[in-house]
Amino acid sequence: MTVLRPVRAGNAFEETVERLLQAIKLGVVAPGAKLPPERELAVQLGISRVTLREAIRALQEAGYLDVRRGRYGGAFVTYVPPQPGTGDLRRVVADMGTADLTDALTFRMAVECGAAAVLAASELTDEQRAVLRRRLADLDEARVEDYRRLDTAFHLSIAELTGSPLLAATCADARLRVSDLLNAIPMLQVNLEHAASQHQAIVAAILAGDPEAARRAVAEHLEGTAALLRAFLS
Known part of the structure; x- marks a missing residue:
C-alpha cells in the first residue's frame, strides 16, 4: 500500500484526499472492499483521525466511498472504472x-x-x-x-x-x-x-x-x- 504514504503537514487534508483517491483509482483497494481501519490508516498517512474523517467524508460526498457504521462498518469503495470504449x-x-x-x-x-x-x-x-x-x-x-x-x-x-x-x-x-x-x-x-x-x-x-x-x-x-x-x- 505504498500509495498510502505519509502526507505533508501543510496541506494534510488535500494530500489525504489525493492519497485515498489514488488508492481507489489504481485499484489498490478494490471496488466493494473496505479501506484499512481508521486508526491504522491515520498512522500510515501520518495524520490525525479528524483529518482522515474529513477526507473520507469528502470522498463519500463525491461518490467514491460509502461509509457504514456499526460492528461491520467502515469506508467501502464504491468507485468502479468505466467500461472500455x-x-x-x-x-x-x-x-x-x-x-x-x-x-x-x-x-x-x-x-x-x-x-x-x-x-x-x-x-x-x-x-x-x-x-x-x-x-x-x-x-x-x-x-x-x-x-x-x-x-x-x-x-x-x-x-x-x-x-x-x-x-x-x-x-x-x-x-x-x-x-x-x-x-x-x-x-x-x-x-x-x-x-x-x-x-x-x-x-x-x-x-x-x-x-x-x-x-x-x-x-x-x-x-x-x-x-x-x-x-x-x-
Whole structure:
C-alpha cells in the first residue's frame, strides 16, 4: 500500500484526499472492499483521525466511498472504472492533450524500466521472489473485470519490491497518470495473451538477475500498450 504514504503537514487534508483517491483509482483497494481501519490508516498517512474523517467524508460526498457504521462498518469503495470504449479513449486523450499524453507515456517508460532494472540487480529474498510470482499468477488468472486492477498491482509490486518508497511512489504516480487511458482501451483476447507472455518475460529477467533484459522486457511491453493506444485513436 505504498500509495498510502505519509502526507505533508501543510496541506494534510488535500494530500489525504489525493492519497485515498489514488488508492481507489489504481485499484489498490478494490471496488466493494473496505479501506484499512481508521486508526491504522491515520498512522500510515501520518495524520490525525479528524483529518482522515474529513477526507473520507469528502470522498463519500463525491461518490467514491460509502461509509457504514456499526460492528461491520467502515469506508467501502464504491468507485468502479468505466467500461472500455473507443469514444471514452478519445475523450480522455482530448482532456489530457497530446503533449501531456506523450509526456505521461515517456514518464511511465522511464520509471518502470528503471524499477525493473533496479530490482533485477538486487539480491532478492525468497519472500520477494514469491511475491513477484504471486502477483504474476494473480494476473494470469484474473477475470476481465479484475484485470486492470491486478495488472496495476503487478506493475507496482516491481517498484515496491526494490525497497525504495520514493521509487514506488513515483511509479504509482506514473501509473495514475495513464490509468484512465488504460481503463478506456478495449480488452482484446489476443492482446491479453501477448501481454501475459511479456509479463512472464519481465519476471523471468528479474528473477534471473539480468537488469538489461528486465529493462528491455518492460520497454517492449509498454511500447506494445502505446501501439495499441495509437491504433484505437487512428
